[in-house]
Amino acid sequence: MSVLLAAAIVFGVSAAVAGWFILKGSTARSSGTLMLLGGVATLGGCAAVQLELDGAAAVLFRAAGCLAIPAALALFPRPRWSEPLGFVLITVVVSAGVIATTWASAVESMGFVIVPALLLGVWWGLERGDQDERRALTWSSLVWITCGLVATLIGFVRESAESAEAFDIASLAVFLASLGPPAMVIGVLRPELVDVRGLVTRAVVAATVLFTFLAVAIGLISVIEDLRGQPLQAAPVAVLCAVLAFGVRPLQVTLRGVVDQLLFGDRPDALTAASSLADRIGDDPVLALAAIREALVLPYASLRVGDETLATSGSEVTHTRALPLRLGNDLLGEVVVGLRPGDLGLSAADEDVLRIVAPLLAQTLRARALASDLKESRGAAITAIEEERRRLRRDIHDGLGPTLSGVAFSADAARNQIRSAPERAEELLLGLRADTAGAILEIRRLVEGLRPPALDELGLFGAVRQHAAALLTDGGAPLQVDISTPDDLPTVSAAVEVAAYRIVIEALTNVARHADATRASVSFTCGDENLLLEVRDDGHSIGAWTSGVGVKSMRERAEGVGGSLTAGPGTNGGRVRATLPL
Structure with a gap:
């Protein structure tokens, strides 16, 4: 199999597959259909060559290369029949393709008609199309034009070297053309894959630098050869090209800046x-x-x-x-x-x-996150205050209110009967005394709910010791609690003091009720910024703890003052560890 035939097979497969994807996956169905037909015709021509049907092969190749593929390009990404210039260009491409397919002698001349018409169509589409159409056309034209320029450049270099082989150049051109149909698929199906405008900018810069380098190199070599009257040897030519290569990078940077400024405006320092x-x-x-x-x-x-x-x-x-x-x-x-x-x-x-x-x-x-946290904490604080007020109102209304009302009614009844029925009045006064004692207990309960009195009387460490001394296990035996405290407790806010007390008391209560422990330890440690408290027991804690009401309450108390709490099984029993800010 010849190289040219292999190149034709690759192009035919590329065109047929690309045409199928364009036909099935986009609105450019007319272009996809023609591209598919062009690929099939190319593959049919390759099969005819293998069968030695040279006449049929030539017709199929001309139909693909002069009619189907150019028509697919002219109609890409959508036909412009309704626009006068678009209609004329499509008609010119199709007519020239029919002529070239019918008469083999007209292929070269019709090529000079088809190529300019296609280039003019690309310009017109870029001027009049929407954003999607322009991106699709940019993808297609970038690859097709680049492949054509590369093939032309290689052919020019080979001719300059006096070793041109038309067969090899044609094979290379067909191979390069195989990249065009996939570019059209990308243009209509995945144009956002890469910003094609950036590729255009780089291609323009690279092509300009390359052609400038070749023009300068060839011009200098020609001038030197004319002055010397004989061709230069390979070594001087290589040295000259190496010297010129030092100007490639500066030229590239300069051209990129010029193209950027022309296309996209000034860039900032x-x-x-x-x-x-x-x-x-x-x-x-x-x-x-x-x-x-x-x-x-x-x-x-x-x-x-x-x-x-x-x-x-x-x-x-x-x-x-x-x-x-x-x-x-x-x-x-x-x-x-x-x-x-x-x-x-x-x-x-x-x-x-x-x-x-x-x-x-x-x-x-x-700063935004801190402001949001502050807003949330303020909202949480206001909510907590309102909830506490609601609780106090409910407790006073439902507890103290009826009790004090009863006291007032009993006092009235006793006054009315103090002369007529002294014994009955005495009974009423005894009930009045009991009701008053109940009201006092209710007031104490409410006060202790606001702040444990032991904290004001004994301080944090003393209040914890007092409560720990009265704890009993489920079996009724006293729970042994070892309490370790620092020599001096720094000044802490009332909220932190209450939170520390409630957390320790809740932890010790859980130990007494659920841990099956005989001994517990409480340690307080003061750092520069935090109060660290830890409660351990010698119970049997296996597996992770289920976060119940008690653990949840301790964690909420710690987080409420800006601290943190962890609770779970330790190495030898359970452990509750809280860090509260001083």
């Missing part, structure tokens, strides 16, 4: 952008994002925490890059920026600017 951003980023994330977009000339920016977008600026684009925002080891979120048209990624200068301002954005997120 990194140091200037960073300096301006440092002065403008404040507590408002929306204003901070707007400052970033303005300084770096970006189309879009957003701040995200997890799956939640906190703030956005600009219009969202397909291609974005994300930069994490950290303070120390804490990941607070990320800033997502949209790439400029024509960029495949952020430049090193842009990334440096974002890294400089990332801590400022992280501080903005931290």
Whole structure:
């Protein structure tokens, strides 16, 4: 099998498969149908060559290369029959293709008609099409034109080297053309895969640099050969090309800047952008994002925490890059920026600017989170206060209210009967005394619910010792409690003192009721910022604890004052450990 035939088979398979995907997966059905027919015709021509049907093979190859494939390109991504220029161009391509297919001698001349018509059609589509059509056309034209330029360049170099082989050039051209149909599939099905404008920019820069290098090199070699009157040897040519190669990178950078400025406008200086951003980023994330977009000339920016977008600026684009925002080891979120048209990624200068301002954005997120936490804690505090007021109102109304009303009625009844029925009056006074004692107990219960009196009388450590001394196990035996305390307890808030007392008392009560223990230990440790308390027992704790009302209550008390609590089985029994801020 010849190389050219193998190349034709590869192109036929590529065109047929691409046509099938375009036909089934997009609205460009007419183009997909013609591409599929072009691939099938190419494969049919290859089969005819193998069967030595040279006449049929030639017709099939011309039908594919001059009619079906060009018509598919002319109708891609949608036919423009309703537009005068579009109608004329499609008619020209189809007519020239029919002529070239019918008369083999007209192939070359019709090629000079078909190619300009297709290029004009691409220009017209880019001018008049919507965003999706322009992206599809850009993908298609980029690959087809690049393949044509590469084949032309290689052919030119081989001719300059006086070793041209038309057979090899034709095979290479067909192989390269196999890349065109897949590009059309990407253009209509996955145009967002990569920002094709960036590929166009790089292709334009690369092609310009390459042709400039070749033109300068060939021009200098020709001038030197004319002056010397004889051809240069390989070594001087290699040295000259090596010297010229030093100018490739500067030329590439310059051209990229020129293309960027022509297509996308001026780009900011990194140091200037960073300096301006440092002065403008404040507590408002929306204003901070707007400052970033303005300084770096970006189309879009957003701040995200997890799956939640906190703030956005600009219009969202397909291609974005994300930069994490950290303070120390804490990941607070990320800033997502949209790439400029024509960029495949952020430049090193842009990334440096974002890294400089990332801590400022992280501080903005931290401030926002702290403000949200403060708002929630205020709401929780107000809710707790209102709930406590509601509880007190209910207890007083349902408990003290009826008792005191009864006291008042009994006093009236005793006064009425003190002369007429002294004995009855005495009974009423005895009941009045009992009711009054009950009211006093109820008041004490309410007061102790607000704050245990033992804390004011004995202090935290003394109150804990008093309660521990009265604890009994389920068997009725006293629970031995060892209490370890620091020499001096720093000044703590009333809320922390109550929370520490309630947590220790609840933990010891759970030990006495559920742990099957004979001994428990309570330790208090004071650090620079926290009060650490720990309750251990020698009971039989196996497996993780089920968080009941008691454990939940202890954890809520610790978290209510900004602390934390862990509870579960230890190495030799159960353990409750709480950290409360001083």
